Amino acid sequence: xxxxxxxxIKNIVIVGGGSAGWMTAAALSSLVxxxxxxxxLIESDQIxxxxxxxxxxxxxxxxxxxxxxxxQDFLRATNGTFKLGIEFVNWGKLxxxxxxxxxxxxxxxxxxxxxQFWMRYRASNQDSxxxxxxxxxxxxxxxxxxxxSNDPRSVLSQLRYAYHFxxxxxxxxxxxYAEQRGVKRVEGKVVSVGVNGENGFIERVSLDCGExxxxxxxxxxxxxxxxxxGQTLDIDFTDWSHWLPCDTAQTVxxxxxxxxxxxxxSTAKKAGWQWRIPTQSRTGNGHIYSSQMMGDDEAxxxxxxxLDGPAxxxxxxxxxxxxxxxxxxxxxxxxxxxxxxxxEPLESTSLYLIQEGxxxxxxxxxxxxxxxxxxxxxxxxxxxxxxxxxxxxILHYKATERDDSPFxxxxxxxxxxxxxxxxxxxxxxxxxxxRYEDELFSKPSWIAVMLGQNIQPRSVDPIVGGLNDQEIxxxxxxxxxxxxxAAAKMPTHETFLKNYGWAGASTPTS
Ligand SMILES: Cc1cc2nc3c(=O)[nH]c(=O)nc-3n(C[C@H](O)[C@H](O)[C@H](O)COP(=O)(O)OP(=O)(O)OC[C@H]3O[C@@H](n4cnc5c(N)ncnc54)[C@H](O)[C@@H]3O)c2cc1C
Numbered sequence: 326x327x328x329x330x331x332x333x334i335k336n337i338v339i340v341g342g343g344s345a346g347w348m349t350a351a352a353l354s355s356l357v358x359x360x361x362x363x364x365x366l367i368e369s370d371q372i373x374x375x376x377x378x379x380x381x382x383x384x385x386x387x388x389x390x391x392x393x394x395x396x397q398d399f400l401r402a403t404n405g406t407f408k409l410g411i412e413f414v415n416w417g418k419l420x421x422x423x424x425x426x427x428x429x430x431x432x433x434x435x436x437x438x439x440x441q442f443w444m445r446y447r448a449s450n451q452d453s454x455x456x457x458x459x460x461x462x463x464x465x466x467x468x469x470x471x472x473x474s475n476d477p478r479s480v481l482s483q484l485r486y487a488y489h490f491x492x493x494x495x496x497x498x499x500x501x502y503a504e505q506r507g508v509k510r511v512e513g514k515v516v517s518v519g520v521n522g523e524n525g526f527i528e529r530v531s532l533d534c535g536e537x538x539x540x541x542x543x544x545x546x547x548x549x550x551x552x553x554x555g556q557t558l559d560i561d562f563t564d565w566s567h568w569l570p571c572d573t574a575q576t577v578x579x580x581x582x583x584x585x586x587x588x589x590x591s592t593a594k595k596a597g598w599q600w601r602i603p604t605q606s607r608t609g610n611g612h613i614y615s616s617q618m619m620g621d622d623e624a625x626x627x628x629x630x631x632l633d634g635p636a637x638x639x640x641x642x643x644x645x646x647x648x649x650x651x652x653x654x655x656x657x658x659x660x661x662x663x664x665x666x667x668x669e670p671l672e673s674t675s676l677y678l679i680q681e682g683x684x685x686x687x688x689x690x691x692x693x694x695x696x697x698x699x700x701x702x703x704x705x706x707x708x709x710x711x712x713x714x715x716x717x718x719i720l721h722y723k724a725t726e727r728d729d730s731p732f733x734x735x736x737x738x739x740x741x742x743x744x745x746x747x748x749x750x751x752x753x754x755x756x757x758x759x760r761y762e763d764e765l766f767s768k769p770s771w772i773a774v775m776l777g778q779n780i781q782p783r784s785v786d787p788i789v790g791g792l793n794d795q796e797i798x799x800x801x802x803x804x805x806x807x808x809x810x811a812a813a814k815m816p817t818h819e820t821f822l823k824n825y826g827w828a829g830a831s832t833p834t835s
Pocket of ligand 1: 345374552576661
């Protein structure tokens with residue numbers, strides 16, 4: 326991109342150097358020449374970054390690929406591991422576990438979704454769970470990993486993966502990338518923002534050292550503060566805490582123990598849930614809870630009690646608000662990252678929403694006068710992304726049978742958005758799932774959570790209902806055998822990583 330038209334953008338200013346700021350800087354610097362557009366990123370060591378955000382979804386691979394980053398360099402630089410999905414414990418009922426894998430379940434046949442065949446199969450195989458037909462889930466359970474095959478005839482083509490990594494190291498890695506491509510980094514704290522009295526555009530930010538930084542376009546990547554879009558331009562916040570009532574996290578890393586797991590674990594607790602995220606050198610943990618239903622001391626005790634190894638430091642408390650800004654782009658300011666909104670990390674979607682903010686901006690790259698139509702389209706698309714993720718998260722809370730605490734009583738009985746009610750009812754009727762408008766979560770994801778949390782369809786698709794039982798059983802048995810065979814041949818996750826992208830930062834414990 327090298328547009329030098331009179332009303333083209335010449336100076337972009339990014340306020341904030343967390344994952345959002347450096348992802349934005351890296352992506353833009355990979356596309357624009359510093360001769361055409363100067364990009365300046367301002368960050369404050371004094372304020373620091375949020376420093377959490379260790380689990381991702383497969384889309385992050387596209388982001389790194391777009392930047393031309395080598396996967397092995399990335400894994401070494403960020404202490405990264407592979408993630409094949411999420412294990413959910415105690416969500417549907419106490420004592421129950423299910424797996425939300427990346428990739429597909431089985432193979433669709435005759436244009437009909439696989440799970441319809443599986444529901445027939447289950448009628449005569451009562452113990453069967455759908456994840457027995459997911460290669461990602463089978464590999465995860467045996468701590469195995471392999472890179473997916475590009476050959477659609479290979480069973481390995483059904484694998485999909487994402488990463489766990491150290492988010493602070495990722496921001497550092499992207500900083501090197503962006504600085505090599507001409508991004509100017511300024512260390513300092515923004516103390517005031519200059520706005521044009523006529524058109525309301527941001528003109529400059531002033532730093533505590535007395536320096537002013539001017540720009541045509543400003544990215545607000547200042548985290549929960551939302552310094553530009555929230556504090557300066559006064560854009561309101563849509564609060565979704567009545568649907569997603571957790572508002573506090575206690576986080577702590579612990580020593581790694583046991584095999585290196587290729588999945589995130591999410592355990593539902595009395596008033597929220599706890600994550601376990603393995604990176605190469607340590608395990609990240611956090612207890613997310615509703616502060617109205619649980620006090621900090623109880624939350625910390627519960628977090629520490631359920632660590633896999635000794636804690637590395639004291640727990641850190643993070644307060645958050647669930648929802649998003651009513652606009653993501655206003656005048657010449659775009660919020661990306663926590664400044665734009667936050668949905669709890671239950672399905673590891675925050676970095677994805679950052680990615681979406683960046684890619685939608687690139688697809689709508691404006692002239693310096695910031696046409697209202699462009700802003701409106703960006704706001705529509707981002708708002709829709711947040712709503713789609715929101716519904717998927719609410720499903721986990723709503724579809725519970727737990728009645729052992731006021732928190733779960735609330736979640737089980739709360740009113741939910743109509744869009745989610747419709748999805749659940751369609752599934753309950755005959756197991757049908759539809760994916761709307763470029764929706765992030767695929768059919769297998771919805772199916773994994775619906776079935777995993779005991780939403781049982783009343784009937785199967787009538788076409789599958791009319792097929793011969795024995796043929797379905799034979800076909801699924803051979804599918805399962807092929808998957809088990811493929812998983813058995815994979816190396817362990819740890820062996821694979823050691824030969825591929827091991828940081829060598831510490832000696833693994835197994
Ligand atoms: C509990 C929790 C768990 C999470 N887990 C995950 C996860 O598993 N997966 C995932 O994808 N995401 C996760 N996230 C989200 C993820 O952490 C963030 O989306 C991501 O790190 C982006 O943060 P950010 O860059 O927007 O903000 P921050 O990291 O807070 O960065 C803000 C930046 O702005 C700068 N700044 C602020 N004010 C000023 C000022 N006045 N002057 C100059 N600079 C300023 C700061 O110095 C900093 O550089 C989690 C978030 C929370 C709260």
